[in-house]
Amino acid sequence: MDIFALFTTRVIEALRADHPGIDEGLLARVVVEPPRDAAHGDLSTNAAMVVARPLGRNPREVAAALVERFASAPDVETVEIAGPGFINFRLSNAIWHQVLKAVGAQGENYGRSDMGRGERVNVEYVSANPTGPMHVGHTRGAVFGDALASLMAWSGYDVTREYYINDAGGQITVLARSTLLRYREALGETVGIPPGLYPGDYLIPVGEALKAEFGDRLLAMPESEALPLVKERVLAAMMDLIKADLAKLDIHHDVFFSERALHGPGGDIETTLAWLREEGMVYEGRLEAPKGKTPEDWEDREQTLFRATDYGDDTDRALVKSDGSYTYFAADIAYHRNKYLRGFNHMVNVLGADHSGYVKRLQAAVKAVSHGEAEMDVRICQLVRLLKDGEPFKMSKRSGDLVTLADLVEEVGSDATRFMLLFRRNDAAMDFDFALVREQTRDNPVFYVQYAHARACSVFRNAARDMPGLDISPAALAGAETGLLESAADIELIRLLGAWPRTAAAAAVAHEPHRVAFFVHDLAAAFHAFWTRGRDDAQLRFVNPSDPKLTLARLALADAVRQVIRNGLGILGVSAPEELS
Known part of the structure; x- marks a missing residue:
């Protein structure tokens, strides 16, 4: 039972009755919401303000x-005009009792809606380079994207959770070369990791696996032959590592899309x-040189450009590099056209703070490839600063200077990690204080x-103890x-x-799970x-042995x-324990 939706419908019906033939577009702008000052009532509507001028009234x-x-x-109970034409309602207690009954009747579905009407939505999040374990910078975007996907599914959207694997760039070649060193190490060589390669110990098991599979045969191969073999295996190993990290937060994707699928003859970029x-x-x-670029670091040349400014971007964008290879943005356009052709007119991309400059170009790409039919929302997750007692906290145990997702979850648990990262707007920097969450x-x-x-939950245990004859079953609570x-x-x-x-629906529309x-x-x-009030006023206690009927009503309230x-925490991916140790 959505009290705000109910009164919105009733107000609109009243406007139709008072003004036959009224423009339905006007009625779509009518809002019923809580008044800014709770002293003014329970509900407030802008209805008269919306329709008066077009009606000449x-x-x-x-x-x-x-x-x-x-x-x-x-x-x-009361309905009054406020200011230039707002209307404030104060409702009778009877309707709040109906709300309480609705919570009990609908249970885990209370607050769900069909607002999305089954519209297909693609939520892409995490999409970290598959070059190592997830770090704390990835964790905020992972938690945010997962909670947003759950929120939209709760609100009636058909949601696909997607991870874009950046497996076609130069960093994958660097990863493969780093792994070859670990392979040689597994064969007994003493190796050093030169600057520019990945030094993480997480590649040691991959080197051992290569030894088990190939023996020393890779050593005799030219790098051009060995690298492709190593790339396939290290990419698979890194994705397994990333999936395992995400599983620690109960995060699972429906689709893992490989960037490599976009490349090559007949690939999505080419088409x-x-x-x-x-x-x-x-x-x-x-293109004009970007601000701050000098002739020494800017190549002024004729090149293939996408008309991004026609679709809201600040500048047109290059699609082909001077060596004939495609730019990263060319892959972005092809990827999002792929999404559109898969039937997604509603896309959400969750990106890190270092990608804020990508928003307009991605939105321009989606507008272009869909001829304006599709929309994209880019949500930027700002940085997380780790603290302990207000001081910067370095807690890594396995990864040098890198604080991993696994470290974070091991330190404070999945629930605290998820809730704390969601207890702030995604576009605001945040402090994560380890002492506080304990x-x-x-x-x-x-x-x-x-x-x-x-x-x-303890209220029910107390009732069973203090009033053993009272029926506190779901059926009794319903009555x-x-x-x-x-x-x-x-x-x-x-x-x-x-x-x-109303809160859940508004959060889904705004793409803001922090609400x-x-x-x-x-x-x-x-x-x-x-x-706390019940300590001082016996009439407000949940369990009152002298008044079984009032106790049962209060138990219905506690149950609601x-x-x-539980419904809200479920959307956030946080557990709702019945007891705390």
Whole structure:
């Protein structure tokens, strides 16, 4: 039960009744939302402000007609005009009791919606170069992308989770050469890792595997023959390593797309470039030197350019290098055309902070290859600074100066890693304090939320202990007399439960899973506050042996709180324990 969606529908129906033939486009702009000041009521709408001018009417006049229609509604306590024509509603307790019943009835589906109507969405995230283990910089994007995919699936989208394997660049040749050194080391040679190669110990097992497979035969091969064999095996090993790292956070992708598939005769880059030429989106020309470039480090030449500025970019983009090979952006265009041809009109790319300059060019590419049919949202995840007690913290155990995803999860666990990385906007830099996430206090957000769920579960254990004859089964909770919950504290908590469907939908539309983290934290705070009030006021206690009916109603409320927390944490990929040690 989405109280905001319900009243949006009712307000729109009232406008249709008052203004027959009203433009439906106007009605689509009508919003029902919480008022900025909670003292003004439960709901507020801009309806009169939206439609008045096109109708040639005064906003307060339109608002007055709406107020008259809702004044007699049994579930509306008061309805008033505010300012130039906003309308504020204060709802009766009866409707909040309906909300509570809806949470109990819908359970794990409370807050789900079909807003996405099954639209196919491609969420591409992580896409780290397959040259080693995942590091903490990758972890934030991995967690964000995974939570966003879950949020959109929750909201009715058909979501595909995709990982783009950057396996066609020069870094893969460097990786293969680094692995050959580890192979020679496995054969008994003493080797040093020269600058420019990958020194990580994670390549030692790959060298051992090459020894087991080939013996010393690779030594006799020219590098041109050995490198392709090594590339295949080290890439497979690195992807296995990356998948294992991601699994530590319960992150799994549906599609692993290889960049190499775009290259070669008849590959996507070649066919895409031919298509761009046919469409007049490519020309031969020159580019001005970027700011800061000097003649010594800028090649002024005629080259194949994509008309990126026609699609919102700041400059046209080169597609072919001077040596005849394709630019990385050429691969980007081909890859996103591939996505479009696979049926994705809605794409989300999650990139690291060092890719902020890619946003306009990627959006231009998608607009061009889809003739404007597809849309792309690029979400940038800013840097994470590791702290302990407010001081920079170096915690790596296996990888030199590199802090890996595995190190992070081993240190604080999957739940803390995921929740803390989501408890801040993705485009804001954040501090991750290891001391904080180990504290069992309200200052630790993940503990605070999980404790609220565990505390709600403890209510049922207390009820079973103190009132052994009381039926607290799901069927009994469904039949609880929720109308007994009349206190301001009860209604305040239920009102927050009623905001969950709107919060989840708005977070999905905005591609902002941090809103879910904020919401469950607010709900946890409200529940803890209610619990504290019960210490001083016996009538607010969840378990009251002298009043079985009120106890059952309060248990229904506690059950609703733990269900909504569980639903929110589920989207974030965080567990909801019934007890905390």
